[in-house]
Every structure is written in C-alpha cells, then in structure tokens.
Amino acid sequence: MNDAITGEILSPSQLNTLARGLLEDTFPLVFVEGELGNVSRPASGHLYFTLKDARAQVRCALFRPKSQWLRFQPRDGMQVLARGRVTLYEARGDYQLILDTLEEAGEGALRRAFDQLKARLQAEGLFDAARKRALPAFPRRLAVITSPSGAAVRDVLSVLARRFPLLEVDILPVPVQGSGAAAQITAMLQLAGTSGRYDAILLTRGGGSLEDLWAFNDEALARAIAAAPVPVVSAVGHETDFSLSDFAADLRAPTPSAAAELLTPERAELLGRTRQLQRHVDTHRLRAMQERTQRVDRAGLRLQALRPQARLEALRQRQQDAMRRLDAAMRNRLQQHQALLRHVDAVLRAAAPGRRLQLLRQRLDALRPRPQAALARRLQRDALHLRGLARSLEAVSPLATIARGYSILQHPDGRVVRSVADVAPGDRLDARVRDGSIPLRVVD
Incomplete structure (x- = not known):
C-alpha cells in the first residue's frame, strides 16, 4: 500500500482490493440506525436495501441464512438498527454493509436493555431455581393481576370455573401496557402479597410486541415478584414470549389458560380421590364399630358371669x-x-x-x-x-347373709343397688330380707 501511495500504477481491481482491506480492517463491526429504502428480496432469498438519513445513504446486504430469522417483514420507510461489517463491492466500486442482524430500531433498543437487565438480575441470583416455591396443592383464594377487559382474564376464569369451581378468584385490575403500567402492577402485587388473603398470585396478560410487554420487564416489578410472600405465577404473552416477570416468578406458564391449569387441581381427579377417601373412611368406621361391638359383648359376658x-x-x-x-x-x-x-x-x-x-x-x-x-x-x-x-x-350364699339380718336392695327390674349413684329421688326399690321383701321409695 505504501508503494501505491508513492506513485505505483494500480489497476482498478488492485485499488478496490486495497480499499476493501482498509475498510474491513478499520471498521470490523458497526451498528447503523436508519430508514429502509429500495428493499429488494430476489429469488435467491438474499435481502438488499439502503439505509439512509436526511443527508446520506449506504447500500446493505443481508444474506439468506440470516435473513430467514428476521422477526419482522422489512418495508420501505421502516426505521431499523443494523449490525455488520463495512466492505467494498469491487464490481461497482461501492462500499456496503454485510449485515449479521437486522431489527426494528425501537425493539432493538428494548431488546438490548432487556438482555442487560436480565444478565444483571441473574448475576444477583434473583432467578435462581433454589429460591422458587412450590404452588399450593389446593389454593383457596387466588389473586389475578391483569387488565379486566382483556382476553387473558376471560381465558383464566373459564379454565378455573371448569377445573376447580371452589376456588375464590379476585380480579385486581391494572393497566398492562403504557406509561406508568409497571409501577401500578408492582404496587398491586405488593398490596396483594401483604394482604394475607391469597394463597397464590397470577400475573398475566395476552400477547403483543416487545414494546407492548415492556411493563413486565421492569426491574422493580421483578424484585417485587421475587420478594412476594406467596407464590407468584407469570403468564405474560404467548408461549414464545419471555419477560423478566417470567424469570423472577416461582413458575412461568406459556399462556394464561395454561397458568390456570397449573394453579388448580383437576375437578374429576379430585372427585375420584374424594370418593376413594370416603370409601376408606366408611370401611374404617365399619371396622371400628364391629370392634367396639365385640368389646361390648365380651364386657357384657364378663359382667353376667360376675x-x-x-x-x-x-x-x-x-x-x-x-x-x-x-x-x-x-x-x-x-x-x-x-x-x-x-x-x-x-x-x-x-x-x-x-x-x-x-x-x-x-x-x-x-x-x-x-x-x-x-x-x-x-x-x-x-x-x-x-x-x-x-x-x-x-x-x-347371699341368702345366708340375708338370714343373718342383712338385706339386698333391688330395683323393680331386679338390678342390685351397689352405690348411691344407682338411685335417684322418687325411685321405687325392694329390700329383700330373710322371709320376703319390703317395698321402699327413695326420698331427698
């Protein structure tokens, strides 16, 4: 290159090669944010477009293996964030970006913030499996923190009513997206946890974009979930969506309906178990009754013999x-x-x-x-x-005892009076003596 600078005559291809090496060595990896233009996807599956702002533009290429993993459909006018390396397209002498990733500008920033916060909280041990608690086998009252008008609450209530109608459910209404939603969700979660009314708390909402779900990626909310005095189940978005609430909760459910199933026992299974326990109780009660009857019979025989x-x-x-x-x-x-x-x-x-x-x-x-x-x-x-x-x-013989001047007190039915506790005022008795019996009445 120094020789070329000092005056060596180069061909265009040699010059482009030198320029390409200089660009790739100087800019190994760059992030560029701009507006999409001239979006083209030929039959090869590669994606070509330009990134531009008010004063300049640059050509970009995202080849097929990487373009297949895009989470959105690129269109002209979209604001995106691209990551790639600067190189030179030697055939035209234009420099361009060969991209590794492409994401919408707003979601990309949110995704980076999400990854950074997740890594920090995970390093603190906030997501450790050892601190997670088991759900109650038979919850009596459940708090559902969600939007009262969303589809998620209807799905949850439908499943709960079908599986375990004995469960008391309180819907604690909160906004699930927008400014201030995270703070209100956090406050409601803390209020429900400290009230002592609930055996478990369900935090849920329907699906949406990362920006729609961003209230559930709040650091204060994640810490409140981890510190809750009762188990917390998180069911935010669809099965492919993950939020910090999911990682901090004691259990993450893929959907609101799945969360309702995980929180409650199956009604038919409970009925079967109840019938089995009832049969066991009946059998035990019958056996105990038979044993007591036998003991009473033996005691009666012993008393009869005495x-x-x-x-x-x-x-x-x-x-x-x-x-x-x-x-x-x-x-x-x-x-x-x-x-x-x-x-x-x-x-x-x-x-x-x-x-x-x-x-x-x-x-x-x-x-x-x-x-x-x-x-x-x-x-x-x-x-x-x-x-x-x-x-x-x-x-x-007792008759000999009677002949010596003693008597035996008996009730009219023949029962012998052995103690003052065997008689009461007004009772009629017979005093048996040597030559007959004397009728008596007990007075105060």
Whole structure:
C-alpha cells in the first residue's frame, strides 16, 4: 500500500482490493440506525436495501441464512438498527454493509436493555431455581393481576370455573401496557402479597410486541415478584414470549389458560380421590364399630358371669352334678354287690351236698348282713359329705347373709343397688330380707 501511495500504477481491481482491506480492517463491526429504502428480496432469498438519513445513504446486504430469522417483514420507510461489517463491492466500486442482524430500531433498543437487565438480575441470583416455591396443592383464594377487559382474564376464569369451581378468584385490575403500567402492577402485587388473603398470585396478560410487554420487564416489578410472600405465577404473552416477570416468578406458564391449569387441581381427579377417601373412611368406621361391638359383648359376658345370681346358679349346678355322681356311684356299688350275691348263689347251687349246703347257708346267712352294713356306712359317709357341701354352699350364699339380718336392695327390674349413684329421688326399690321383701321409695 505504501508503494501505491508513492506513485505505483494500480489497476482498478488492485485499488478496490486495497480499499476493501482498509475498510474491513478499520471498521470490523458497526451498528447503523436508519430508514429502509429500495428493499429488494430476489429469488435467491438474499435481502438488499439502503439505509439512509436526511443527508446520506449506504447500500446493505443481508444474506439468506440470516435473513430467514428476521422477526419482522422489512418495508420501505421502516426505521431499523443494523449490525455488520463495512466492505467494498469491487464490481461497482461501492462500499456496503454485510449485515449479521437486522431489527426494528425501537425493539432493538428494548431488546438490548432487556438482555442487560436480565444478565444483571441473574448475576444477583434473583432467578435462581433454589429460591422458587412450590404452588399450593389446593389454593383457596387466588389473586389475578391483569387488565379486566382483556382476553387473558376471560381465558383464566373459564379454565378455573371448569377445573376447580371452589376456588375464590379476585380480579385486581391494572393497566398492562403504557406509561406508568409497571409501577401500578408492582404496587398491586405488593398490596396483594401483604394482604394475607391469597394463597397464590397470577400475573398475566395476552400477547403483543416487545414494546407492548415492556411493563413486565421492569426491574422493580421483578424484585417485587421475587420478594412476594406467596407464590407468584407469570403468564405474560404467548408461549414464545419471555419477560423478566417470567424469570423472577416461582413458575412461568406459556399462556394464561395454561397458568390456570397449573394453579388448580383437576375437578374429576379430585372427585375420584374424594370418593376413594370416603370409601376408606366408611370401611374404617365399619371396622371400628364391629370392634367396639365385640368389646361390648365380651364386657357384657364378663359382667353376667360376675352377678351373684350367676354365681349361685353355678354353685347350684355344681351341687346337682355332685348329687348325680354320688347317686351313680351308689347304684354302681349296689349293682356290684348284687352281682356278687348272684355269683355266690350260683356257686352254692352248684355244690349241692346237704352238709356243705347247710354250712354254706350258715356262712351265707352270716355274710348277708355285712354288705348291707357296709352299704349303710357308705351311705352315711356320703350323706355327711353332702351335708358338708351344703354347708359350704350356704356359707357363700347371699341368702345366708340375708338370714343373718342383712338385706339386698333391688330395683323393680331386679338390678342390685351397689352405690348411691344407682338411685335417684322418687325411685321405687325392694329390700329383700330373710322371709320376703319390703317395698321402699327413695326420698331427698
């Protein structure tokens, strides 16, 4: 290049090459804001236009791989912000911009401001997943901060009424775009959070451009969401839209309707769970009732066994059993003696000689009283034993107690009075004594 400057003769192509290198080395990357003109998109898919202001213009090219990602349709007269490198189109000797990105001028500034604020808040840990809270499983009251006339509030209310009609919903009206909207949204969010009325807060609005959604990219609002004492759900714009409110909230929903679904349980699922729990409660209650009934029955049997009448009946039954056993023993012993006598008689009849028969008769006559005497003695011993048993029964019998001068107080239905708590003034009682009963009445 120095040689060329000192007077070397160059061809146009060499000069353009030198100029191109000089431009590209001096301006590696530039941002240019201006008005679109002469917009052209040939069949190749590349985008060609000029950027101009009141005094100058520059040719620009945005080649197809990058032009496919444009978020808007370029038109003549639009104000845009372009980023690219300065180069020389050698065929015509014109310098031009080869662009990397192209965005509307206003939205581009907003996008840069959004990215910078997002990076700063993220570095502070405001968007960390560790600080996000879980939504309540069964919210009782929900605050919906949105425009009262937008489509978003209608979608939210429709889904909530279908899924969980028991939920109380308060619509807290705020402007969702325009000057002062962010401050009013922030104030309403703080008021709802500190009121103690709500289990969760839904912050929502419909879709729009970045400028329309800009109120939800406010730093004060993002910090208020992070500091809210109850969980906050953000559903701002469409599924492809993201705002700082989405990142700061405990949960981001892609749409207002999706937010309503995430905040509430499914009605049919709740009904099924309720029926299942009801069946479980009924089964448990029936089992508990059966167990209590069995305990009452066992207690009744124990009480029945402890009654004096029951004890007397048991002793009387034992006495009768003893008498039956004694009678059976006596009959058995008598049968044995009778059998022995029959045997002896048979032996005597078999030995017929007179003398022997006479001796045997004499012996038989001598032996005959002995079984009877033994039987009499046995009967006497058994009778003495029986009288002893009778005296033992009489000693534990309530009738013996009555015979000694005591009495038993009973209600007309036979219940025994064991305590003063068993009677009340005006009750009729019977006092059972040795030879009868005495009717009584309880007085104060």
